[in-house]
Amino acid sequence: MSNIQDKVVIITGASSGIGEAAAKELASKGAKLVLAARRGERLKKLQEEIQNNGGQAIYKVTDVTSHDQMEELAELALQEFGKIDVLVNNAGVMPHSFLYKKRIDDWNKMIDVNIKGVLYGIAAVLPTMREQKSGHVINLSSVAGHFVGAGSTVYAGTKFAVRAISEGLRKEEAANNIRSTIISPGAVTSELINAITDMDLKPGIEKIYEGAIDADAIARAIAFAIEQPADVAINEMIIRPTSQER
Numbered sequence: 001m002s003n004i005q006d007k008v009v010i011i012t013g014a015s016s017g018i019g020e021a022a023a024k025e026l027a028s029k030g031a032k033l034v035l036a037a038r039r040g041e042r043l044k045k046l047q048e049e050i051q052n053n054g055g056q057a058i059y060k061v062t063d064v065t066s067h068d069q070m071e072e073l074a075e076l077a078l079q080e081f082g083k084i085d086v087l088v089n090n091a092g093v094m095p096h097s098f099l100y101k102k103r104i105d106d107w108n109k110m111i112d113v114n115i116k117g118v119l120y121g122i123a124a125v126l127p128t129m130r131e132q133k134s135g136h137v138i139n140l141s142s143v144a145g146h147f148v149g150a151g152s153t154v155y156a157g158t159k160f161a162v163r164a165i166s167e168g169l170r171k172e173e174a175a176n177n178i179r180s181t182i183i184s185p186g187a188v189t190s191e192l193i194n195a196i197t198d199m200d201l202k203p204g205i206e207k208i209y210e211g212a213i214d215a216d217a218i219a220r221a222i223a224f225a226i227e228q229p230a231d232v233a234i235n236e237m238i239i240r241p242t243s244q245e246r
C-alpha cells in the first residue's frame, strides 16, 4: 500500500498548474484531498474529475491572504476527515517587473500571497500537527529562491523567505515529528507567467518558458516527499528542465 493512501492533504492553489497536477497525482495514490483556491468553478471541476476517477476530494474557496479563511480551511479538513497529514503551500503569484517601475501593488500581492499565505497555512495546521505528533508541510519556493535575476527581485525575495520559513519550521518542529519540505521548480508550464505585464521582461521570460516542463514533474516530486516513511524527511528539492541553465 502506498504511504500516501488515506493521508489527508490540503493543497492551496489547486485550481491550476502545479497544485492541480499535485491533486490529481495524490488522488491517484489514495490521498484524501482538501482543495483550495479563489476560483471555485475550477475547484469544483477538479473535484468532479477526481471523484469520477475513484478518488476523494472536497474543496473550499479560499484566499490564502486571509488568515481567517486559512483557519476555516484547516477546520474543514478536520471536520471532514478528522486529521491533517500534509499541507502543500502551493498558491503563488509572479508579476515580475523592474524595481524602478515601482509596481507597489504587485510587490504587496507577492508578499501577501507568497509569504503571508505560506505563514497563514502553517499557522492553521500547526496546532493539529503538534497534537497529532505527526505532519508534513510542503512549501513551494522556486529556483528564484536560490538565485536572484534582474526583474525578479521581489518575487525572489518572497521565495528566499519561503525557504527561510521552511527551514525554521523544520528546526522548531523536528521534535514533534513534523516534516518540512521545500520544492524549488525551474520553468514549469502553468498560468504563472500570465500575470507578467512588464513588456521589457515578458519576451525574455516567454523564451525561457519555451523549454518548460509539465507540472506533473513537480507533482511527482511532491508525491515522492510524502510517500517516504515517517522517519525520512525530504527537506529540499530543485527540479529544473534539463535544458534550463540558470
Ligand SMILES: NC(=O)c1ccc[n+]([C@@H]2O[C@H](COP(=O)([O-])OP(=O)(O)OC[C@H]3O[C@@H](n4cnc5c(N)ncnc54)[C@H](OP(=O)(O)O)[C@@H]3O)[C@@H](O)[C@H]2O)c1
Residues within 6 Å of the ligand: 012, 013, 014, 015, 016, 017, 018, 019, 036, 037, 038, 039, 040, 042, 062, 063, 064, 065, 090, 091, 092, 093, 094, 113, 140, 141, 142, 143, 184, 185, 186, 187, 188, 189, 190, 191, 192, 193
Ligand atoms: N510554473 C513555474 O515555472 C514555477 C516555478 C517556480 C515556482 N513556482 C511556484 O509554484 C507555485 C504554483 O504555481 P503554478 O506554476 O502552478 O502557477 P499557476 O498556474 O498560476 O497557479 C497558481 C495558483 O495559485 C492560486 N492563487 C493565487 N493567488 C491566490 C490567493 N490569493 N489565494 C488562493 N490561491 C491563490 C491560483 O488560484 P486562484 O487564482 O484560483 O486563486 C492558482 O491555483 C507557486 O508558488 C509558484 O511561485 C512555479
